[in-house]
Amino acid sequence: MSARFVRILLFASMTGAMALGASAAAAEDKLSHDVGVALQAADKAMKSNDLATASAKIEEAMAASDRTDFDTYTIEQFAANLALKQNDLKSAEAHFKAVAASPAIKDADKKNVYTVLAQVATNLQDWPTVVQYGSLLQSMNALEGNLVEPLAVAYFNTGAQDKAIALAKQQVDADRAAGKPPSQALLEIMTNAEAGSKNNAAAIQSLETLVQNYGDPNDWARLIDNEGFTLRGLTDLQALDIYRLRVAANATTPEEDYAIMATVTSKAGYPGETVAMLEHGMSSGAVKPGSKAASLLAGARAKEAEDKRSLPSFDAQARAHKTGEFDVKLAETYYGYGRYAEAEEAARRALSKGGLKSPAEARLLVGMSLARQGKNQDAEAAFAQVDGGANDKTIAHLWTVYVTRKYGAAPAAPQR
Secondary structure, three states: OOOOOOOOOOOOOOOOOOOOOHHHHHOHHHOOHHHHHHHHHHHHHHHOOOHHHHHHHHHHHHOOOOOOHHHHHHHHHHHHHHHHHOOOHHHHHHHHHHHHHOOOOOHHHHHHHHHHHHHHHHHOOOHHHHHHHHHHHHHOOOOOHHHHHHHHHHHHHOOOHHHHHHHHHHHHHHHHHOOOOOOHHHHHHHHHHHHHOOOHHHHHHHHHHHHHHOOOHHHHHHHHHHHHOOOOOOOHHHHHHHHHHHHHOOOOOOHHHHHHHHHHHHHHOOHHHHHHHHHHHHHHOOOOOOOHHHHOHHHHHHHHHHHHHHHHHHHHHHHHOOOOHHHHHHHHHHHHOOOHHHHHHHHHHHHHHOOOOOHHHHHHHHHHHHHHOOOHHHHHHHHHOOOOOHHHHHHHHHHHHHHOOOOOOOOOOOOO
16 A cells, blocks of 8 residues: 655755856856856846756757866756756756766755755655655755655655654654644554554554544544444444444445445434435445445335424424433434434433433434534533443544544534
8 A cells, every 4th residue: 555645845946056046157167168158048048937048058068078077067957957947857856866966966965955856756756766865864864844754655655664654653743742733644654554563552543643633534434444343242323323423524435334324224213314324325426326225215215204294293202201211212313314403402301301221322412413513512522421331432432533623524414
């Protein structure tokens, strides 16, 4: 698996190295006469954005007889900068490599040359070259902050996973300590490496950080599968609460999972949620017409129509009941229809009445309903109140990861 590619901005020219204009003029006493004259003309042409003339003058300098190493070194710098202006990154990389390999290069210029080379190579996804010059910068203790991520990605994509992980962990720890969101690419490197080494707890922690900061649907799917559906002894209702998170987070979900979700909600007696989940699967493109999941939709819609007709009388019955069990069932029903404020009210009423087989179910419903209303801070507080067994607490934790995400609140689903 390749790590995520991150494009970075290029320097307009080689800061601090022999660049255009004044630098060439200052160094003219070291250049051969013909080379110096041609490069001064190239400099003037580039400043006026006359790139055709600049190219011709650079070729003229390169054709000069008896060129010294310093002549060639300077010509290659001009050619590299011209290639950048022309957005010809492959040519720029080749010219910068010639600059880096020149016997005329000074130690004081190596950091800038290697940095620009690594940047150009990153944009070309030339990972071996990023490793070559990024590692040189590391050895010089001169690796710029914006090259840490590309170098870690390059290490990972060229098979040097130990170096990738070490660099990624160092930067992620520094970002966390500084209160900054860690890089998505570095977190993915850590997650993949931790999963590969069977360090599941560390992989889950990295996944949680990933989804909280970036919300990638594939990362949500991995987290829910690895932290939620690996729980032992899940009840149907507990599985349903995890599936609800899958929908809320828009996690990548295969067609067969939508069929399972529909089966769970149908068995529990929530046809409205069966329809909602199948329609979500169809809108995402995961559920195709004629598939097993899609075939459940017609029957679910018929049951939904009947359920909706009976809902007002069920609401009255639940309110009149002395204990909260009916209110929990009512809250589950309202949740399935996207009527989250009413679901929250019914779940709270259930808790106030008491007599519940599973108070954790009602508390989870309060938290989920608040989350789907976009009341994330209130939802976080509600999930903190979830008691019961380890499964319920883990489900509450996963939903807490969702409501404490940094990339914005998802809009509540429409009522059905």
